Amino acid sequence: MDTYATTWGIAALATAGVIVRPWRLPEAVWAVAGALLLVLLQLLPWQEAWTGVAKGLDVYLFLTGMMLLAEIARKEGLFDWLAALATRLARGSPTKLFGLIYVVGIAVTTFLSNDATAVVLTPAVAAAARAARVSKPLPYLLICAFIANAASFVLPISNPANLVVYGGGHMPPLAAWLARFALPSVLSIVTTYLVLFWTQRAHLKQEEIALHVQQPHLSRCGKVAGLGICLTAILLLLASRFAVDLGLPTFVAGFVTTLLILALKQEGPWVVVKDISWGVLPLVAGLFVLVEALDRTGLLRLLSDALHSASAQNPAKAMWLGGVIVAFVSNLINNLPAGLLAGAAVSASHTSPNVTGSILIGVDLGPNLSVTGSLATILWLTALRREGQEITAWQFLKLGALVMPPALIAAIAALVVTG
Numbered sequence: 001m002d003t004y005a006t007t008w009g010i011a012a013l014a015t016a017g018v019i020v021r022p023w024r025l026p027e028a029v030w031a032v033a034g035a036l037l038l039v040l041l042q043l044l045p046w047q048e049a050w051t052g053v054a055k056g057l058d059v060y061l062f063l064t065g066m067m068l069l070a071e072i073a074r075k076e077g078l079f080d081w082l083a084a085l086a087t088r089l090a091r092g093s094p095t096k097l098f099g100l101i102y103v104v105g106i107a108v109t110t111f112l113s114n115d116a117t118a119v120v121l122t123p124a125v126a127a128a129a130r131a132a133r134v135s136k137p138l139p140y141l142l143i144c145a146f147i148a149n150a151a152s153f154v155l156p157i158s159n160p161a162n163l164v165v166y167g168g169g170h171m172p173p174l175a176a177w178l179a180r181f182a183l184p185s186v187l188s189i190v191t192t193y194l195v196l197f198w199t200q201r202a203h204l205k206q207e208e209i210a211l212h213v214q215q216p217h218l219s220r221c222g223k224v225a226g227l228g229i230c231l232t233a234i235l236l237l238l239a240s241r242f243a244v245d246l247g248l249p250t251f252v253a254g255f256v257t258t259l260l261i262l263a264l265k266q267e268g269p270w271v272v273v274k275d276i277s278w279g280v281l282p283l284v285a286g287l288f289v290l291v292e293a294l295d296r297t298g299l300l301r302l303l304s305d306a307l308h309s310a311s312a313q314n315p316a317k318a319m320w321l322g323g324v325i326v327a328f329v330s331n332l333i334n335n336l337p338a339g340l341l342a343g344a345a346v347s348a349s350h351t352s353p354n355v356t357g358s359i360l361i362g363v364d365l366g367p368n369l370s371v372t373g374s375l376a377t378i379l380w381l382t383a384l385r386r387e388g389q390e391i392t393a394w395q396f397l398k399l400g401a402l403v404m405p406p407a408l409i410a411a412i413a414a415l416v417v418t419g
Helices: 003-020 027-040 046-055 057-075 078-090 094-112 114-131 138-150 160-165 174-206 220-241 247-265 280-296 299-313 315-333 335-349 353-369 375-386 393-418
Strands: none
Touching: 003 027, 003 280, 003 315, 027 046, 027 280, 046 280, 057 078, 057 114, 057 160, 057 220, 057 247, 057 280, 057 375, 078 094, 078 114, 078 220, 094 114, 094 138, 094 174, 094 220, 114 138, 114 375, 138 174, 138 353, 138 375, 138 393, 160 335, 160 353, 174 353, 174 393, 220 247, 280 315, 280 335, 280 375, 299 315, 315 335, 315 353, 315 393, 335 353, 353 375, 353 393
């Protein structure tokens, strides 16, 4: 048996299962099944599989903290309050509401991360659509998915994958980061908005939204939830500034905020825990194991050699190739594992900062092509289903094929020119 071919085949089938969801089984089932099959067939020793699972610890903590914040905020009516406020500011204009949600999405992604946009903003937008009595809320909900990736390299904390790509203490100082990624980020955000708005313009023209919406009362616990989210953003900025992993601070912030609100209401934790989508954690663990198995096939060494050779021959060409290839690979194995592989390859090949930057753009922005490209999009899908909305992988792919490539080209071009 060709172990390499079998490993790649299992990884491909597991990824396909995550994308297509046969028999409508959760994405986590396929990722975990693929990981278990690799171990059972002895293609990956269980010790190395466990090493792969352990590599995701920071991500598990980060996601748990964000999901706690989102769920307690939803239960305390914070999203309904924000939704009514956004609808009132739109003054009956679907286009203005679309723009307002996009701006909020930029802010949430920049200061709380793209996963937070999927987890926290999606239910808020769904609430806004209900408050505005929107007949087709999907165009507004799509913003949450696309801006989560388009704005995910404004700051180092805007995407956990950024920390993975620049792992090992190679994260640039904040000033250097902004100098390198400010223009690519602006072009990514603007281009994504223009194309997304163009694709949804017919739906927005047909839509009518409520002009007068009653502003609900925000309870004391709702205010505490909002304060907890704001303090979490500050905490993440400080953690990024001092090169501290984001997982533990996020978990602590979410746990403390939830505990405080439950204590104020004298309720048990079950009222919050039971409604959180815990399936995302085994999904991430399964993806990390799949990458660990692919690494055993020599993929990392191959990537390192290719990067080193391309950078030495033609740095600008290496930037384009690195960014574009990683962008599409991220849709095959998810951008978090792809970022792990790319980060290790970059570190091993000692490539230039500009090539590393283009690869980071590919890891962050490329996932706007498909529903499995990033963890943020998978989280968005989960939140979408909770709101009674549905979009197929094919529908998203058709839209992503229009939205992602122009933004990717604009962002990498800006990096090439400024670099």
